[in-house]
Amino acid sequence: MIDRLQELGREALEEIKQADSVKALESVRVKYLGKKGPITEVLRGMGQLSEEERPKVGQKANDVREEIKEKLEEKTEQLEKAALDEKLKAESIDVTLPGKEVKQGARHPLTAVVEEIEDIFVGLGFQVTEGPEVETDQYNFEKLNLPAEHPARDMQDSFYVTTDMLLRTQTSPVQARTMETFEGQGPVKIVCPGKVYRRDDDDATHSHQFMQIEGLYVDKNVQMSDLKGVLEAFVQKYFGADRSIRLRPSFFPFTEPSVEVDVSCGICGGKGCRVCKHSGWIEVLGAGMIHPNVLEMSGFDPEIYTGFAFGMGVERFAMLKYGIDDIRHFYTNDIRFLNQFKRA
Template identity: 45%
Template sequence: MLDKVKKLISEVENATAKTEEEVEKFRLRFVGRNNIINELFEDFKSVPPEHKRELGPALNQLKNSAQNKLKELSASLTSSASKSNVDVTLPGTFGTEGSTHPISQTRSRIIEIFERQGFNVEDGPEIDNDWNNFTALNFPPNHPAREMQDTYFIEKNPDMLLRTHTSNVQIRLMDKKKPPIRSIMPGRVYRNEAISARAHCFFHQVEGLVVGENISFKDLKNTLYHFSKEMFGKGTKIRLRPSYFPFTEPSAEIDISCFICDGEGCKICKQTGWVEIAGSGMVDPNVLENCGIDSTKYSGFAFGMGIERVTMLKYQLDDLRLFSENDIRFLKQF
């Protein structure tokens, strides 16, 4: 029996394991509940007394060696795993079942471009009062946009409404923060319009506001020129057409050269070579004064564009309703 114990001691000391299965096999043989060492201790009870003095220490040595070897083998596997090329501290990878909505992709891209120009992102409520949405923005009391066919008013409080543009965030920003201001305001807006391929009762905008000393129309042009090149390509040109907005003076519509046909004329640009992307202008002095900003010292410019509009141009889409129908066949293309 002593020879058997010594043989097992040698087997334990020389044991190796490269996999978890091999470690488990060693554990079951030498350390598990019904292991071979326990069987030897049972046989030890019937050994003649004169042999127990020599056999007992050998059995204890075998038991201790098996326990220590198990720890060593387990630690060796853990150490090998930690030396792999996988960095377990990095974020995990995600499945490919879903995708980012095209509106979210465009919104993120627009924000990225303007943040590189020094703009910060501001947010505000989608339900606001008449002052922030209309009056402070220099809308006359009889302006058509105040009528029910354009605006969703709150029935129990006619002074409250669903914002029709994110310009309400500009008013809130100028009320709480004095110049210099350089911010963009992305968000969802609502208008009481019939849903069609070119119109919806809700859509998304990104508006921008810059207020400071000696801000000029040239600053507005350069800002939108840089954005257009970043968004639609380096060869993009822009043009400004005179327009009217109650909250800016002078005002201009921003067109870009059609990046589909390179200005030659196609169905996207309606054969004109130009597509409209935004409205803009210098902030009307009345708007600055309504927010407590000295219009004799400060000036500013503002602009606004529809995210759906930019997305449709970028991906050559012709139906605004696709963005809100949640058709997986459409969304998974992005």
């Protein structure tokens, strides 16, 4: 049997030497080392050998198998390297050819608008503050003078996670949280950008998800004239120095008095056109003096401190600035729409 094993080893090595492909080498491996190969057949016949011959034959069989495996690995490596060299020669790169242009992306129009608005308010002395999008009922409503049965809650129907947790309907909770950290000592001067959520019909002007930027200023002797001055400076910086604003009485539970803020139409210069519905004005945001209850719930003494707050929809400001007629364009990821703002 030892002679037979030596003969099988020589035959296998010769076939490995003659093999010219990895596929041929695999055939050699199966032929000699497979379960039905001749070496396996020799090992099955070891039961007929004496106790003295068995270890010698077993050792020789292992030696032959290891030698065949080693030669197979060496030849496989040689053939794979040769194949790679041939492939590289066939696929040589002409380094003199011009490279492919790397297309550069751009900021999303909403991101650009948020950053521009932030820059304007930072220039006015405000700080940028952010907060959680999943909010408690206490901060989203109660701390903003909206108790459980208040009818104004119907206008901000949202997506509830639990009976007490919801996706925030406004960024005002960030204002309440920030005021608490000041422990009743002003001044507090912040703007709060972020995503908000409300159950709303998806149409050209409404979306269940949109972005807001709200502002807050709390200090001693803050007056309505301060609010008007800040908003006028902001509007003229954002829309242009020729624009003006007007304040109309309104109602918000967290401010008293409350106002709607209109900006003069940039299309007709205030004369009246289709864009401004022939009024000369376009509504852009809501604002007002902070309600004493809101100040008190956040730790400020309303007898000492006053303040104002305002809130605006980022999409509305983007639509007015860039002439976009459908809010849904911001969220459909249409590359044709987004490419228009590379220079914005």
